[in-house]
Amino acid sequence: MTRQQVLDLYFMEARSKVLDLAAFLDRMDRAEGKEDFRLAALREAISQLQGRRTRRAEKVLLSLSDPSVTPVDRAMGQGACGAWAGPIAPARRKKKPNSV
Amino acid sequence: MRYIEPHGHMVSRTTDDYQDMATAGCQVVCEPAFWAGFDRNSADGFYDYFSQLTEQEPKRAARYGIQHYSWICLNPKESENLDLAEEVLSIIPEFLAKPRVLGVGEIGLNKNSRNELKVLEKHVDLAAQHDQLILVHTPHLEDKLKGTRLILDLLRNDARIRPERVIIDHVEEHTVKLVLNRGFWAGMTLYPESKCTAARAIDILDLFGTDRIWMNSACDWGHSVPLAVPRTALEMKKRGYTRDIIDKMIYRNPIEFLSQCPKFKVPEE
Numbered sequence: 001m002t003r004q005q006v007l008d009l010y011f012m013e014a015r016s017k018v019l020d021l022a023a024f025l026d027r028m029d030r031a032e033g034k035e036d037f038r039l040a041a042l043r044e045a046i047s048q049l050q051g052r053r054t055r056r057a058e059k060v061l062l063s064l065s066d067p068s069v070t071p072v073d074r075a076m077g078q079g080a081c082g083a084w085a086g087p088i089a090p091a092r093r094k095k096k097p098n099s100v
Numbered sequence: 101m102r103y104i105e106p107h108g109h110m111v112s113r114t115t116d117d118y119q120d121m122a123t124a125g126c127q128v129v130c131e132p133a134f135w136a137g138f139d140r141n142s143a144d145g146f147y148d149y150f151s152q153l154t155e156q157e158p159k160r161a162a163r164y165g166i167q168h169y170s171w172i173c174l175n176p177k178e179s180e181n182l183d184l185a186e187e188v189l190s191i192i193p194e195f196l197a198k199p200r201v202l203g204v205g206e207i208g209l210n211k212n213s214r215n216e217l218k219v220l221e222k223h224v225d226l227a228a229q230h231d232q233l234i235l236v237h238t239p240h241l242e243d244k245l246k247g248t249r250l251i252l253d254l255l256r257n258d259a260r261i262r263p264e265r266v267i268i269d270h271v272e273e274h275t276v277k278l279v280l281n282r283g284f285w286a287g288m289t290l291y292p293e294s295k296c297t298a299a300r301a302i303d304i305l306d307l308f309g310t311d312r313i314w315m316n317s318a319c320d321w322g323h324s325v326p327l328a329v330p331r332t333a334l335e336m337k338k339r340g341y342t343r344d345i346i347d348k349m350i351y352r353n354p355i356e357f358l359s360q361c362p363k364f365k366v367p368e369e
């Protein structure tokens with residue numbers, strides 16, 4: 001596909017998603033109380049978009065992933081939440097059902 | 101358009117969904133055993149579910165002219181109770197012998213725990229002993245990368261397992277290369293929010309080609325779209341893919357993999 005064709009097909013969708021992201025960050029700023037690790041993880045993911053990079057989607061996914069290789073002792077019934085809490089913070093995770 | 105839905109949890113869907121899928125050209129649906137949204141308390145509960153998959157659902161699908169096959173296993177989410185898991189594993193061979201069962205699936209990992217790995221290993225052993233195809237579920241979101249690595253290592257360490265007889269499902273941009281480079285098949289799940297959108301799934305085809313890969317809707321009781329495969333086919337058309345390559349992706353590739361099970365019958369033209 002040409003760049004023009006990609007723009008014609010996907011620009012409006014990308015524009016809408018950037019706006020949603022900006023509005024989400026504004027909404028977080030207006031809200032009260034403490035944030036958890038997910039916001040920092042999202043900011044780190046967003047930083048992968050800037051500049052002339054390659055494989056951005058892969059890098060965003062890697063930045064949100066658990067990089068460890070050792071199995072955990074026990075699955076405590078928690079679902080995934082979309083960002084890695086880090087090696088010592090599973091208790092901070094919000095319990096949330098996930099899809100199948 | 102003709103297509104195969106290689107991963108749909110039809111017990112969660114309505115007859116309207118069957119109607120829509122048939123209207124869009126669905127010829128075959130394959131249904132892996134999965135988690136019901138709550139933990140089942142007994143092996144009898146699993147027995148009934150496996151019976152529903154192998155006896156009831158094929159009849160329901162047939163009313164819409166769709167062939168129905170299933171895969172049997174215990175879901176990784178149900179692995180922490182090892183006693184129950186052992187009991188369920190012992191009833192699985194009875195179902196593997198049924199005429200519309202394609203293999204062991206969807207096995208895999210969920211939170212990458214030691215017990216999940218133990219139960220995965222037992223399923224892989226069962227598949228090897230009974231010469232079955234394997235369909236693997238990879239974990240969600242932040243757990244996917246680690247889980248995919250653990251699963252691939254486990255499979256590669258069992259010399260009886262031939263990678264071309266295993267499909268690793270729910271791949272995304274950060275795991276697809278690991279799967280394809282080791283000779284396995286890769287499945288892309290088309291979900292509205294998590295896993296792959298249609299646009300990203302087609303990006304993966306742009307980058308990695310159309311061999312040893314399929315697309316599925318994994319429609320279930322959660323937020324999912326039973327028509328995701330034909331809709332992605334339409335988007336492939338907009339992206340300049342030919343009718344022949346689209347047919348390969350949504351029809352001939354699933355047939356190529358599934359035909360490794362002698363019980364799978366190619367739909368009549």
Ligand SMILES: [Zn+2]
Binds near residue numbers: 109134206
């Ligand atoms: Zn599934």
